[in-house]
Amino acid sequence: MNNYNHKQIENKWQKIWKESELYKTPDTIPSKKNWYALSMFPYPSGDLHIGHWFAFTPADAHARFKRLEGFNVMHPQGFDAFGLPAENAAIKNNINPKKWTFDNISNMQKQFDMMGNSYDWSRKLITCTPEYYKWNQKFFVEMYKKGLAYRKNGPVWWDPIDQTTLANEQVVDGKSERSGADVVKKLMPQWYFKITDYAEELLDMDNLEWPEKIKQMQRNWIGKSSGVTINFSIENSNEKISTFTTRIDTIYGVTFVVLAPEHPIIKTLSLSKNKYVKEYIARSQKMSEIDRTSTIREKTGVRTDVCCINPLTGEKIPVFVGDYVLASYGSGAVMGVPAHDERDFLFARKYDLPVKVVVSPDGSKNFQLSKAFTGNGIQVNSEEFNGLNNVEGKEKIAKLVEEKKFGKKTITYHLRDWLISRQRYWGTPIPMFYDENNEIIPVEEKYLPVILPEAKEFMPTGQSPLTLDEKFLYFDHPRYGKLRRETDTMDTFMDSSWYHLKFASPGILDSPFKKEKIDLWNPVDQYMGGAEHAVMHLLYARFFNKxxxxxxxxxxDEPYKRLFNQGVMLARHMKISKRNNPLNPQPLVEKYGTDSVRAYLMFLGPWDRGGDWSDSGINGIYRWLNRVWDMITVQYKEKNISQEQTKISIQTSNEITKNILSDMKNFKFNTTIASLMEYSNFLSKIKKEGSISNTNWNNSCKRLLIHLSPICPHITEEIWSILGNKKSIHLQKNPTFDDKLLEKDNLTLMVQINGKLRDQIQVEKNAPKEQIIDNAKKIKKIQQHLEGMKIIKSIYVPGRIINFVAKPE
RNA sequence: GCCGAGGUGGCGGAAUGGCAGACGCAGCGGGCUUAAAACCCGCCGCCAGUAAAAUGGCGUGUGGGUUCGAAUCCCACCCUCGGUACCA
Known part of the structure; x- marks a missing residue:
């Protein structure tokens, strides 16, 4: 028999699978249920590195496993092809972004082929093609007509390196998530999607089989908080300052009110006539957003010339402007309760403002504070509410506020509307016209797609490069005459918000997809990808589905029924250079083969944990696959068939299958492989002895191969065909197990004294408790340890342990 | 600060109330070989003990607790990673 030649085998089978369209998925197969297995599609950056392998090959193994379970599995792949890197490459190397993108795609697709994944490439999609982005545009227009897409002049995050606007989510620590630049706020007209309309529904994730961690992150991001909006009237004015608070129970403790520097009332009341106020506001606007939002920074503010009135007490309260108050949250103004809010406490101390305790932990009025007391307690100094628990106080005071029309209960969210427009070239053109009065006219469907024209100039200027294209910019409309086009393009998260639908309905040109096909496959049964998309892609896709x-x-209601997040593959302590790139899997594939690389990535540890990449250890996998190859391809010879070994081998086989079926289902590839190694070690011992029949041997080998096939699809297919099977191993069914066969006649029980292991004992399956305990007591070693002791209790857990609790006599 | 995950041999990790360290890597000893690689066999937590064994003690970040019995459950703390942060 030949040696294991991974290179030849992998080439051979990849070619055969392609030619026979093995992984092409029909929409339905009678008697089979559909299963939609989706990996988050990649950005075509140029090369698939080991991180991509770590994301895609275990996902493929899981999809293959579902196939063995008897599902009609669709496992598609495509390219998230719009986005900045293409444009940056264009600027840097003077390459056409389209060419750059498509070159990368063809290169990456070759690398994808090398992985041996079971993709149905007939469903491939590329988001930068007009056939795809046309539907972005159609959806956009429909959303506009429903009031879900709108244009607003607003303060937006501006990335000075990428020269474009960013959504809230794309700003991390005051820096652009993409470029790393310090972002600044700019006032510009922008397009938004009204995701906030769906905030409440997006919070409902009870029916999603997602990691709790991701759900929690989305909940935090949506940031629901319920409280009360209460209005403070201003002395000598008809204006009111409305503030939002979650602690209406502390209303009697308000000693000041703070406005955000951007608050519109500052203009209305001409508060900046006061030169200190004017200077303060000017200074805070110059300050970078990172400095302003730094929590370590001292809270600052400036006193204005006006006061307002606490509607409940009638007290006169000074009004400040302070940059710790954010214009974009709540109502842009807060009531200052220094006794019960950390920030207000620091502010009050700095400006020497009174601190009035209204909730006290023990109900005493003269409770002394060294810092704000933010816990629950008893209302004090709160007029008719004194003595109440503040939780109850909160309810009652809110009711009073509503009755007296001082304000009303309010729910606010951290979530903001999705900023969708980008002043960049390589994206879906936003399908809108403007007439001479700047009135918005949506592009009619017959004029879709608005084709992204070829461009020559991509230098970021803050305006979309499309502005420079006169031919694109103006349109002679039969009804409206000469119209100017919108030149902004869409955020690429638009593309990934519905691509999973397109996979189910490929090749359709007259509509985005066919509903009958969507219903066959969606929602996605199993979505797999990195946790870095927890609050962006995954939230947008959920919104878009709704x-x-x-x-x-x-x-x-939801796009992705189940979600699994693989961990991050780190490449620390390693220099990445083009010549010697530790992240490039190609040399490993050359040396050990795709199957070894796949199995090694899955063997490293739990998939959701990730880890520091290192290839030490892959040789162990390679050695193992070689042993499996030799063991099965070299003829088995019966020698002395033993009933005992036959029984053990059947038990072992059933046990292994039971474990593997459960581990594979739960993405525990590492323990699956460990079980397979154990099984092959066991079989190789059997082979040396020749102690089971040919039939049993063959069945065991088949079992091993089918279990291994999702992880190592090539070697298993080759051995499978060497064994004489005509139909692909990937069209087989999972081996089964029988719980009855798992029961053993004799069990080994551990014997403990006071919880310490002292010896073990063989017992018969159905032996009575008393007899077992009695026998255990008689063991020599146990007797030795019990010398001078008295057994006060004997614990017997069937099938597990015996424990004697003993004391000195 | 807050939310979440985690901390186990030289390394990756297994065991989620009952044999700690499965499986593998690295290492060590031996076989095969003129030799090396490959391959095969054996050993491999720490300390004490022994000619070698036997054997005993200790051991899952730290300290406490629950339990006949804890890596696993509870409380407090320390550290690492991920997320988030003046959200009123």
Whole structure:
């Protein structure tokens, strides 16, 4: 028999699978249920590195496993092809972004082939093609007509390196998530999607089988908080300052009110006539957003010339401007309660403002504070509410505020509307016209797609490069005459918000997708990808699903039924250079083969944990696959068939299958492989002895191969065909197990004294408790340890342990 | 600060109330070989003990607790990673 030649085998089978269209998925197969296995599609950056392998090959193994379980599995792949890197490459190397993107795609697709994944490439999609982005545009127009897309002049995050605007989510620590630049706020007209309309529904994730961690992150991001909006009237004015608070129970403790520097009332009341106020506001606007939002920074502010009135007490309260108050949250103004809010406490101390305790932990009025007391307690100094628990106080005071029309209960969210427009070239053109009065006219469907024209100039200027294209910019409309086009393009998260639908319905040109096909496959049964998309892609896709539902395209509420996040593959302590790139899997594939690389990535540890990449240890996997190859391809010879070994081998086989079926289901590839290694070690011992029949041997080998096939699809397919099987191993069914066969006649029980292991004992399956305990007591070693002791209790847990609790006599 | 995950041999990790360290890497000893690689066999937590064994003690970040019994459950703390942060 030949030696294991991974290179030849992998080439051979990849070619055969392609030619026979083994992984092409029909929409339905009678008697099979559909299963949609989706990996988050990649950005075509140029090369697939080991991180991509870590994301995609275990996902493929899981999809293959579902196939063995008897599902009709669709496992598609495509390219998230719009985005900045293409444009940056264009600027840097003077390459056409389209060419750059498509070159990368063809290169990456070759690398994808090397992985041996079971992709149905007939469903491939590339988001930068007009056939795809046309539907972005159609959806956009429909959303506009429903009031879900709107244009607003607003303060937006501006990335000075990428020269474009960013959504809230794309700003991390005051820096651009993409470029790393310090972002600044700019006032510009922008397009938004009204994701906030769906905030409440997005919070409902009870029916999602997602990691709790991701759900929690989304909940935090949406940031629901309920409280009361209460209005403070201003002395000698008809204006009111409305403030939002979650602690209406502390209303009697308000000793000042703080406005955000951007608060509109500052203008209305001409508060900046006061030169200190004017200077303060000017200074805070110059300050970078990172400095302003730094929590370590001292809270500062400036006193204005006006006072307002606490509607409940009638007290006169000074009004400040302070940059620790954010214009974009709540109502842009807060009531200052220094006794019960950390920030207000620091502010009050700095400006020597009174601190009035209204909630006290023990109910005493003269409770002394060294810092704010933010816990629950008893209302004091709160007029008619004194003596109440503040939780109750909160309810009662809120009721009073509503009755007296001082304000009303309010719910606010941290979530802001999704900023969708980008002043960049390589994206979906936003399908809108403007007439001479700057009135917005959506592009009619017959004029879609608005084709992204070829461009020559990509230098970021703050305006979309499309502005420079006169031919694109103006349109002679039969009804409206000469119209100017919108030149902004869409955020690429638009593309990934519905791509999973397109996979289910490929090749359709007259509509985004066919509903009958969508319903066959969606929602996605198993979505797999990195946790870095927890609050962006995954939230947008959920929002978009609900929008499409409300537009009548879909009937279901959520796009991804189950989600699994693989961990991050780090490459620390390693220099990445083009010549010697430790992240490039190609040399490993050359040396050990795809199957070894796949198995090694899955063997490293739990998939959701990730780890520091190192290839030490892959040789162990390679050696093992070689042993499996030799063991099965070299003829088995019966020698002395033993009933005992036959029984053990059947037990072992059943046990292994039971473990593997459960581990594979739960993405525990590492323990699956460990079980397979154990099984092959066991079989190789059997082979040396020749102690089971040929039939049993063959069945065991088949079992091993089928279990291994999702992880190592090539070697298993080759051995499978060497064994004479005509139909692909990837079209087989999982081996089964029988719980009855797992029961053993004799068990080994551990014997403990006071919880310390002292010896073990063989017992018969159905032996009575008393007899077992009695026998255990008689063991020599146990007797030795019990010398001078008295057994006060004997514990017997069937199938597990015996424990004697003993004391000195 | 807050939310979440985690801390186990030289390394990756296994065990989620009952044999700690499965499986593998590295290492050590031996076989095969003129030799090396490959391959095969054996050993491999720490300390004490022994000619070698036997054997005993200790041991899952730290300290306490629950339990006949804890890596696993509870409390407090320390550290690492991920997320988030003046959200009123």
């Amino acid at each position: 929008v499409l539902r409300d537009l009548g395209y879909l009937d279901f």
